[in-house]
Amino acid sequence: MNPLSPLRAFENPTAARRCIAVLALVTLAAPTVAAAQTVLDPADERHRGDADGRPGDADEGSLSEAEVIRLARDRAPASVVAGATEALADARARTAGLHPNPSLSWEREAIPTGPGEVEDVVAASIPIDLIRPRAARSLAGSEGEWMRAEASLARTGAVLDAVLAYYDAVLAQARVEVLAQAVADLDEAARVLARREAAGSASGYESTRLAIAGELGRSHLAEARGALTRAQARLAGLLGLAPASVRVAPGLALMPAGAEAALAHSGGAARAAIRHAQASQRLAAEAQERARWSWLPAIELGGGVKRAGGDYGYVVGVSVNLPIFDRGQALRAEAEARVALSSARADALARTIDADLEVALVSFRAARQELERFDARTAGQVEALLAAAKSGYREGERSIVELLDAQRAQTEVVERRLSLLRTAKRAEARLRAAAGELQ
Template sequence: MRSPLRSPASTTLLGGFALLLLAGTALAQPALDESRYVEQVLTLSLEARIAGLEAALGRAEAVGAGLWPNPSLEWERQKTSSGTRAGESQDVLMASIPLVLSGRLGLEKQAAERNASAAEARHEWVRAGLRHEATRAFAAVLAARERRSILEQSLAELRRLAEAIATRERAGEAAGYDRLRIELEAATVQDALRGAVLDEHQAEAQALRLLGPGVTVLPPFEGSLQVERPLPEGAALLAELGERRGDLRALALEASGAEAARRAAGRSWIPEPTVQAGAQFLDVGQPGAGAGYVVGVGLPLPLFDRRQGEAARAEARRGLAEARHEALLHEARTRLAVVLNAVSGRRERLARHRADVLGRAQELRQIAATAYRGGGADLLVLVDAERASREARLTTVELVVSLVEAETDLLLLAGAYDGATPRSATR
């Protein structure tokens, strides 16, 4: 039976020639750190493009709102064809313009501008979500590669130990149990390595997807998994959520725009007269032709239709936007308090793990290696120390990833990823 210690690395088994070709292509691309990768996502992703076009549509819908009605020009010719005044004609040229004296145009323009600003705020929130997702995707790739590297290093160490125990077994200094034990340990690590490679491929595929269809090969990544991120803090954090977060600002602007639209519809009870003026030409081109003038005023009477439906719909939109804003603000404040505790708790746990577990595991590994070289420890003691060190390093990666997730959640919930600049200080 072939020993699993002699099988090739799982990266070669699972990657294949396609990965080698992709890696060769990726090396030609400039390496991206976290900030450059996030900017690439915000520039190239389809989600960013759709969000930008939706914001442009919101701005376009406000174009032309609140403008004065166009004047009209009319020409009319009247001519008799029979009777005692046959052949007489009359030409009337009239110009008219409505006079909007109610002030509704200014309110309609204000409502359109608020809705356009709400579209911009929603655009900022979508970009904030993309920044949050891209940051996590970048960290996931680095974490997957770190896990794979840890397992590869541990597997290489176990193979080296297996060679040493095989030499001792041939010399009659070791039993078959020792060989089987280390083979089992190596097979377990190799199986975990296969899973780590699959996780790495999945993380890279997600990171590549965010870059849009124009990028077919994931560029190389550089940087550390854990970076110092300026996190918002202070008592004003909860109070400024409405100013920081684009989704909350969008709902507030929608409510304000709906209120302006309601007020504009409520001005419809004020009549908007139409002023007319023009000239009258009699028997043009005939002897005795004459001219005169025409003036007039049209006054609509808003007795029945006073845009009651528009006012009711605007009032309903305002109430709905305010209710959504209140519910979202309550949810944001509740979740933000939880995430703040999660960040502090995960930071403390990571620091304690590094001091109490990781440091001791590395020290144990060094002591076991020294004792083995001096003949004071069995080879399996060294295997156990290697396993403890490996598990401690893998746990460190998991704790760092969980901290990154908590920090990015905090930045998203607090509105730090949005385009608005808050007044509170950051550390």
């Protein structure tokens, strides 16, 4: 039913003015009430997702959180760079520590003042160094694993940024929808009030107050549309989409109670970055062990065919690189430093992830606890305040200003609730990222 339709049934001017004032309150309160219903009620089954607390299927043609995560893993700028970094690490691992190439030589020896004999020698030589290439491969593998760890961290950060941008877009879209409806209701109220003024049954004060409320509503709507455009542009940029094509599914849901503890207690064990850091440590230790024998000299074996006049023979030889100046100390020093560096990196990464988990867990629980407490303590009181203001106005004991003051109190309550919800969702996303769900 149109909420304005009862106005047409009033013939008594006093009753009409009272009803118009109550209508102003209802239309002004509509944005906050609609926002509370549209964005999230953790206990509302209509907005619940799967059993793990993730949003359910999105509306057709709109982006769900799962779709945002999938696109961000492939298309986000940091994810693209992460993929190229992993390709570089693979290339270095494949090409590091190659054995030196064999060589082929030809020599001709002639003595013009002698009997005129010419000697030709065709020979091949093969360098043999089994120690240094193996150590070099382990060093390159250690650095490559850390490059993969950094790439994984960058990809996780890109997905987290996309998820946070998605939350902003959902909230911005919900705000636009409720403010647009509020402005439409205020415009309809203004038209009805104009007819009442023409009939002499409405005061100029009520008309002016309603006009101001309408202008405020349109200003807030314009601001909300700008915020939505910015949120869509940011999300589109992260996902490689056209801003005009970005639509997000309405509704956000907090993870079920207790699920956050399981994520925090995981210690980030599922993080690919942790596994790569540990692999970097292992390969560094392997390089250090192999470099211990780098003082052993390299050997070069050679052999070939020799022709002198019409006779043929052979040549063989062996050469040894004398370890006088270079005794492999550079390789050993690098391997030792790599062990220390990889250990420090792995320890720093583990500590950072643990800290991220703890901070996100504390933030999430604090926001959720305060949200629940705030709802329990304010929801009934705000309703009672509004009911008392409405009743008093109907009886002529309260003014429209008191009604609007009650509405502002409700608006502040809803905005505070949405602020706590936003904090909880952002902390939840960071907790999931630290635990390895967004990599």
